Amino acid sequence: MTDLDDAYANMAYAPGGPHYPALWAETAAAFRGAALAAGMAQLDLPYGPGERQRLDLFEPQGRRRGLVICFHGGYWMHLDGKGWSHLARGPLAEGWAVALPSYAQCPEQRISGITRQMVQAVEVLHRRLGGPIRICGQVGGGHLAARMLCPGVLAPETRAAIEKVVAISPLADLAPLMRTSMNAALQLDAQEAVAESPIHCPPPEVPVHVWVGARERPVFLEQARGLAAAWHCPLTIEPERHHFNVIEGLEGPSPLLEALLG
Template sequence: MSVHPLHDHPAYTPEFCESGYNNLVRIPDHLDYFSRWASDAALARRGQACQLGLRYGDAPAETLDYFPSRKPGAPLLVFIHGGYWRALDKSCFSWLAPAYVARGAAVAIVGYGLAPATPLEDIARQMLRAHAWLYRHAGELGFDARRIVTSGHSAGGQLTGMLLGARWNEWESGLPAGLISGGLSLSGLFDLEPVAKAPFLANLGLTPDRVRQLSPAYFTPDLPTPLIAAVGGSETPELQRQTSLIAACWPRNVRRTLVVPDCNHLDICDRLADPSEALFGAACELLGL
């Protein structure tokens, strides 16, 4: 009898989980990335047409930044930032937009409330709300509502998985079952059991019941919406296992996995915005560009 992929893993000791998921310890110059991203994001907002702080809900954090395409009826790339649901902000990632706008896409970078003040369940609902709002406003924003591709990094990869499994017509009347046409995860977290056992993430309060509800690997999407799952070749074996795991659990959805060579947990975001990279090509493939 074969072992189910969810049960084929090393022992989840606190030490193992800390080592496998505390990514910034492995990147001594991580503050340099954040500083550069903030600077590049500000430059992108000054040099790119954009609508900032569009409100998709009532909570203070429920806003998104929209970068329109130069062509009407373009596909939309949505990006959900990482930070273990506890850190960073949409404003750090405006620099992702220019390369996709130049290729012919519109881009939306969505914000959400940070944990632990905002529970992960509420963050997932905020992402549902943001995508429903984008779908409803596609006409006035000028993109094709039938071509919404969602991408996310790390915690944003978990949220991307939750969105691909969403039952949209149960969330809000009038929404199509296939509201999202494709997904791209970068270093996604699809089984939260080891995340829950990492001491540095203890304040997330992930009980076994919450792990099951919030782990995309525990459910199967109703539709075969394509997902490309990417991970850096220099990332921890655990993050690489998470990417292999979702491919094993979602064979109908995962078009392929992509290991980005010589790439750590932060480099992978840079590669997403580089037109010479396979990761950029994967996003364009899903966008139909």
């Protein structure tokens, strides 16, 4: 393991880290079941031709205020949208629909290809539900959320529907990842690392809020500070939150949910 491998490792440095994926899967499955029984869920909707180009859509009861699109984490290599179903609970309670897309992962797909898949998902959702749209995501999902605001990524009419983006523990500068063992799967080269790094995009006009846990690995604090500085946007370093529980605020009333929906 290289020094950078250790710097970007999270499981061993967060209390209970290895248990979170299974806990998320169990909690998410229970939430999906309850939402489906209540007629509030449409599962595995296709947004493209690929096997993993599917999304789950949760609709609030009553009038819809808008749409939240949430991109999952996992370094573009692991997890899927279904592992985050329960994070729809907070926006749903506030009257927002929530979409959780999955995507083909590295090494089957390059990061630039994953970005294009998320563009497809956002475009399909905009045609289906309209706006306004709020977008969030964590780690690789935070990268994808920010990428949606880079020039020329989305169609102009779709970008115009986006009111806000919250990038949680985002990977905004991909160059360091080329020096980790993850790059055997990510297949980043210097050109793609620059092109896919939000930190190299001009500050968007759409409001952005960068969010990170105070107890995360130092590189994630550096990445968050770097994007906030480059885009001249607010940065919240949430006390006592680590890499895995930093997203829990999306489940109910919290400063994080207020940052996304407020």
